[in-house]
Amino acid sequence: MKHAPVSAEANTLLIWAPGTERDALRRACEDFSARLKGNDTLAPVLVTDVADFAFYSRLGWLVEYLPELSGDDRSYHEGKRAYLAWRYRGARIVPPAAAQASDADWKALVEVN
DSSP states (O other), rough: OOOOOOOOOOOEEEOOOTTOOOOHHHHHHHHHHHTTTTOOOOOEEEEOOOOHHHHHHHOOEEEEOOOOSSSSSSHHHHHHHHHHHHHHSEEEEOOGGGGGOOOOHHHHHHOOO
């Protein structure tokens, strides 16, 4: 996948989307993309369990794939979640529904101090 270049000073906007249905996730990503157009202060990272990599590649975002695995061994899933929590510990974390926030709410969600 190709990633869009981001400023070294950009802050991570983590979009936490496990459990989000494919079409709803696509709509949210399109809305996030429109909100972030021309904004070089935020670097979006999508965490999802939906395998739609051709679509994600067109966004140019970093995507962390967190698949639901069948079986009793949850250690991979739990380990990856723990890694993501550590890796993005300073990120602004938003759900897909944040893409529909009012302008004032959006500003409050992503405001960087």
